[in-house]
Amino acid sequence: MVYLHSWQEYQDAAEALYEKSPNDTRYCVKWKASEGKLVLKITDNTTCIKFKTYSSIFLNRFEALNLSLMQKMQNQQRKVQEPPPPPPVAAASPLPEALGRASPMQGVISSVTPSAGPSAGGVKKKKQKKKK
């Protein structure tokens, strides 16, 4: 039994393990509410890999993994199209930041371009910070 510490590693390993022996592998989720602990476990009776978290930042990724594994269990071919959705979910948080960072620069280069919209959003954010 091994706990993996990085989500990406866990996801890859879990999917690989499932592909290896789809008829024996089971996927368990343990939720302990009193501690707020979520443990994912996937095993084919010889190897067992686990992932443990107390943090809600993995919820969306967890959801995506659930779906992808369930589809694999049903042997659905749609799973081939599945991989694209998780990355946007995982990258959802850095994306707005990148946009925010990129927009002021665009504003500096050419303030007349339609990029004024996103930069206005950045200004709003700054105002909120000042109020606090």
Place this chain on the structure above:
Amino acid sequence: MVVDNDVFLKHLSELFEASKEHGSIWLTHKRTVTHDTTTNDNGEYPLLLRANHGGAKESKISTIISPAALPAFHAHYAALLKTHLTPLLRKRDKKREKIKSELAAKRKKRMTEPIVVEGPKRGNGRRKRQRLVKAVKKQEASQRAAAARAEEEEKRKRERV
């Protein structure tokens, strides 16, 4: 006890409520392999989802999800999980993340920034030079250790796949 998908979701919600104070919930997902029919319709299998509450027999429920019902079921299932997990999981702590990333950056800088050995070899300032030499050696050792660790990690990853 095998129940309908909808009934299962309702029971699961009750299970979450019941285990709020103590105990835990197990959700097991696996393929249902039937032995009598060798070929299912276009090779798809139904999925067995079982939920239980730390060994108490009466609270063990399960449901079988057909391939066609999965998208609708997953939507409900995911929403249910989210509503029950979110309040009890730790929220994203940006302050802590920032401190951690800053520390990591500092450590990386210390490991990668080249150290210039300068100053007189003998006489006044020799000690200072010696310290720099020592620092270079230490940095090289840490770099070697990091490389070894990365290699080990890579190896383990390959073994698992």
